[in-house]
Amino acid sequence: MVQIRLQNIGTFSMGDIKMTDKVLKVKNGDTVASVNDLLKELLKSKKVQALLVMQEVPSKAMSFPVLISDPDKLNSNVFAPVLPVSTATIISKITKVESASKPIGVVMRSCQIRALVELVKLNQANIENIVIIGVDCLGTFPVNTYSDFPEKATPTEFILDSFKKKSDVVKYLRSACYTCKDPIPSNADIIIGLYGMDPQKELLIQINSKKGKKLLEGIQLEVSKDTNDREKAIKRIREEKAKNRMEFIKDKSNIKGIDALAKFFDKCVNCHNCMKVCPICYCRECLFESSVFDLEVNKYIGKAEKKGLFKMPSDSLLFHTTRMNHMVVSCVGCGLCEQACPSDIPLMEIIIPIGENVQKEFEYNPGSDIEKKVPMVIYKEDEYQEVGEK
Amino acid sequence: MVIEMEEFEPKIVGFLCNWCSYAGADLAGTSRIQYPPNVRIIKVMCSGSVDSVYIMRALLEGADGVFIGGCHPGDCHYLDGNYKARRRAVLLKSILETLGLEKERIWIRWVSASEGQKFADTMKEMTEEIKKLGPNPIAKHWNI
Numbered sequence: 001m002v003q004i005r006l007q008n009i010g011t012f013s014m015g016d017i018k019m020t021d022k023v024l025k026v027k028n029g030d031t032v033a034s035v036n037d038l039l040k041e042l043l044k045s046k047k048v049q050a051l052l053v054m055q056e057v058p059s060k061a062m063s064f065p066v067l068i069s070d071p072d073k074l075n076s077n078v079f080a081p082v083l084p085v086s087t088a089t090i091i092s093k094i095t096k097v098e099s100a101s102k103p104i105g106v107v108m109r110s111c112q113i114r115a116l117v118e119l120v121k122l123n124q125a126n127i128e129n130i131v132i133i134g135v136d137c138l139g140t141f142p143v144n145t146y147s148d149f150p151e152k153a154t155p156t157e158f159i160l161d162s163f164k165k166k167s168d169v170v171k172y173l174r175s176a177c178y179t180c181k182d183p184i185p186s187n188a189d190i191i192i193g194l195y196g197m198d199p200q201k202e203l204l205i206q207i208n209s210k211k212g213k214k215l216l217e218g219i220q221l222e223v224s225k226d227t228n229d230r231e232k233a234i235k236r237i238r239e240e241k242a243k244n245r246m247e248f249i250k251d252k253s254n255i256k257g258i259d260a261l262a263k264f265f266d267k268c269v270n271c272h273n274c275m276k277v278c279p280i281c282y283c284r285e286c287l288f289e290s291s292v293f294d295l296e297v298n299k300y301i302g303k304a305e306k307k308g309l310f311k312m313p314s315d316s317l318l319f320h321t322t323r324m325n326h327m328v329v330s331c332v333g334c335g336l337c338e339q340a341c342p343s344d345i346p347l348m349e350i351i352i353p354i355g356e357n358v359q360k361e362f363e364y365n366p367g368s369d370i371e372k373k374v375p376m377v378i379y380k381e382d383e384y385q386e387v388g389e390k
Numbered sequence: 391m392v393i394e395m396e397e398f399e400p401k402i403v404g405f406l407c408n409w410c411s412y413a414g415a416d417l418a419g420t421s422r423i424q425y426p427p428n429v430r431i432i433k434v435m436c437s438g439s440v441d442s443v444y445i446m447r448a449l450l451e452g453a454d455g456v457f458i459g460g461c462h463p464g465d466c467h468y469l470d471g472n473y474k475a476r477r478r479a480v481l482l483k484s485i486l487e488t489l490g491l492e493k494e495r496i497w498i499r500w501v502s503a504s505e506g507q508k509f510a511d512t513m514k515e516m517t518e519e520i521k522k523l524g525p526n527p528i529a530k531h532w533n534i
């Protein structure tokens with residue numbers, strides 16, 4: 001069995017919460033519309049110049065992040081249980097060269113905030129003038145489940161409902177969400193909170209930073225009275241996810257040895273989608289997309305003569321093991337790699353235990369602490385001596 | 391009839407840093423210190439420049455061992471390349487361990503330019519240890 005350790009999650013200072021917690025009253029039981037009213041208000045009052053937020057496409061088959069500046073066109077759905085692309089990657093792409101001149105609000109799930117924090121630390125994103133609006137995550141469904149949802153309710157209705165009623169939502173969740181490291185956003189400027197609340201009645205609006213405070217200045221919100229329920233609910237969900245994660249590692253992650261590993265990747269078609277969608281794989285041109293590993297024909301023949309035969313292209317395992325070495329310390333467990341695989345290889349079965357063990361080794365929890373340096377750029381002179389000189 | 395089994399001779403790929411280990415290997419050679427011929431040496435500028443992709447490629451192509459030689463801690467020509475190489479070795483070994491692959495096939499050691507004898511001894515030791523492990527099972531896989 002793979003050993004895992006529960007990592008401490010985010011920063012949560014009770015003092016702040018008591019001082020700054022607000023609630024958003026939900027009108028007519030319409031949770032999605034009430035959040036939209038708040039977001040429109042932010043645009044109208046010019047608190048933000050634009051918002052990056054999930055909005056359903058006209059067919060309603062999918063929700064995508066849209067960058068929106070016109071409040072009248074805003075019809076977002078921040079609870080849509082689907083993650084087609086990484087919002088962290090989008091922020092990285094648009095802020096890498098220069099930061100936004102005026103504040104942009106970005107509505108994000110916890111895994112995407114964690115990814116963004118890692119990208120900032122890797123000098124791949126600039127969050128000056130980016131206001132992070134975190135939303136408590138209830139989990140997401142695979143893209144196809146979301147678009148062809150088999151229930152009567154819409155995916156959003158179903159997930160918001162299940163949150164209260166405890167239905168069988170689990171069977172639709174992506175494995176990344178089932179085993180999520182922490183569905184509560186950390187490092188957000190404000191949080192739209194569901195846990196411990198009744199989303200048909202009110203949502204928590206928690207202010208976590210100066211940016212967040214400024215964002216909500218002048219916006220009508222009531223002060224929240226009691227946060228006990230929320231604390232309990234957060235504790236419960238974190239424990240549940242940690243348990244799922246441990247069981248997942250125990251039951252599903254038993255790829256051991258070269259035979260099992262080769263078999264695991266047998267269906268890999270070398271498309272590199274898993275790398276392209278990964279928020280942590282930030283290189284503009286991946287080594288494996290270049291011609292570095294292309295030999296000329298006579299070298300290949302030489303290799304064939306030596307081995308008898310070999311599969312072509314021949315760098316599938318090299319690609320996967322190298323990718324893991326390059327990014328897994330910062331893997332935030334969003335599962336986008338698995339979702340993007342055309343061959344349905346359950347990549348999380350390998351990524352979760354490897355990430356867990358590597359991050360434990362370096363005592364590193366990706367996305368939790370923006371000040372803490374990524375492990376591969378630092379060292380201690382007297383560490384790991386047994387590795388260098390046994 | 392007696393069939394003589396050929397003894398297994400491991401193939402080891404050695405990445406040696408230009409400033410210390412490579413010079414150490416050179417010294418072993420010029421001083422005629424004997425060491426097993428199992429290591430194929432690749433000169434690199436610093437142990438810190440050996441990305442995991444090179445190590446993995448050697449292993450996946452069927453090398454029985456990979457050796458990374460760098461300057462002693464504190465002596466790296468580029469100040470801290472060897473400390474970073476050491477962290478990367480820890481990372482790689484952790485990944486291999488989780489995947490049930492043999493992390494013992496990867497060695498990282500410090501050999502200075504004046505340590506010809508140490509280089510030869512380390513090569514002897516590593517060759518012996520890899521012989522005990524036997525051939526790299528990855529070598530027979532053609533479907534990776």
Ligand code: SF4
Nearest residue numbers: 278331332334335337
């Ligand atoms: S490796 Fe997969 S789970 Fe980890 S950050 Fe990248 S896409 Fe997300």
Ligand code: SF4
Nearest residue numbers: 268269271272274341
């Ligand atoms: S997305 Fe799937 S098929 Fe494509 S490279 Fe990754 S593992 Fe292979």
Ligand code: FES
Nearest residue numbers: 407436460461471
């Ligand atoms: S130059 Fe020798 S280890 Fe860096």
